[in-house]
């Protein structure tokens with residue numbers, strides 16, 4: 001059941017790949033009618049549509065590397081200006097580097113500054129299992145897990161009967177690289193946002209419903 005909640009948040013969900021940012025961002029955004037801006041989803045759409053941006057991004061993504069800052073920054077700048085993102089949004093997967101965080105700060109008017117940055121804390125040992133078992137619905141985008149959140153029928157989405165797929169960057173070859181990139185390029189953002197006094201932490205190594213309830217409390 002989707003419960004309507006009211007949030008006027010402009011929020012960043014920060015954390016390692018596999019920490020649950022996407023799952024929670026989808027749920028909070030749907031319940032609170034705020035825009036869910038996932039740079040990973042936007043890039044995957046570009047890849048699926050075979051656009052020049054998608055073709056350029058795919059190589060980086062499949063290797064577990066970051067797409068260059070200038071590409072991502074202009075993509076987010078444009079998205080955040082859309083009418084549905086005027087009042088409130090959740091950024092999921094952006095910023096991932098210091099230049100991206102600085103660009104975001106520069107681009108937000110003072111009256112529409114960030115309200116929260118929420119760090120999804122999960123021990124690194126748990127992340128590999130979360131990523132390698134993750135499956136996404138090719139039709140509705142719902143996220144499942146072969147062990148922690150299995151569907152009733154293997155390989156078929158419970159919500160829409162769509163086919164479940166494994167992301168190409170959730171294969172073992174790319175997972176190690178993504179975690180290394182997170183450690184070296186994204187983890188430094190914790191200190192950046194701590195200094196800006198907007199950082200909140202949620203223990204995301206708990207069942208999704210528990211994490212969801214805590215997020216609503218933190219964001220209200």
Ligand code: AMP
Nearest residue numbers: 039040060061065066067072093094096
């Ligand atoms: P995600 O779905 O957030 O795990 O993103 C999947 C992939 O898209 C990442 O591994 C990167 O290759 C690329 N990507 C997504 N967001 C960003 C970003 N903010 N900066 C650079 N690359 C990104």
